[in-house]
Amino acid sequence: xxxxxxxxxxxxxxxxxxxxxxxxxxxxxxxxxxxxxxxxxxxxxxxxxxxxxxxxxxxxxxxxxxxxxxxxxxxxxxxxxxxxx
Numbered sequence: 001x002x003x004x005x006x007x008x009x010x011x012x013x014x015x016x017x018x019x020x021x022x023x024x025x026x027x028x029x030x031x032x033x034x035x036x037x038x039x040x041x042x043x044x045x046x047x048x049x050x051x052x053x054x055x056x057x058x059x060x061x062x063x064x065x066x067x068x069x070x071x072x073x074x075x076x077x078x079x080x081x082x083x084x085x
Contacts, residue, residue, distance in 0.1 A: 001081060004035040005044075009082040012045060012074040015052045018067055033067065044078030047071070 001009075004027060011024055022032055039045040040058040047063075048071040049056040056070070063070075074082065 001085060002035065002038075004031055005039055006082065006085060008032070008035045008039060009044060009074050009078055012072050013079070015048060015071050015073045017071050018069070021072065036067070036072065037063065039078065042078075042081075044075055044081055045072050046075050048073060 007025055007027075008021070011021055016024075022029065025032060027035070036045065037060070040047065040063075047056040047058055048054060049066065049069060052071050
């Protein structure tokens with residue numbers, strides 16, 4: 001897990017919007033998106049969309065167009081990975 005991925009997971013113990021995550025971490029957008037996509041592919045983060053209560057499957061094509069509208073939350077596997085480092 002990269003340092004950016006660790007920092008992203010650190011913020012996702014609770015449901016967080018993309019914009020809040022971006023403002024909190026102050027990472028360049030490209031690095032934030034790469035970290036989120038990596039965590040999604042590993043099953044460490046899930047997408048909630050169109051609201052905070054509805055799970056949405058990760059799709060790379062959709063992600064590129066809708067990521068600013070997404071909410072994110074660490075999965076159980078993500079929390080275990082985050083806490084084992």
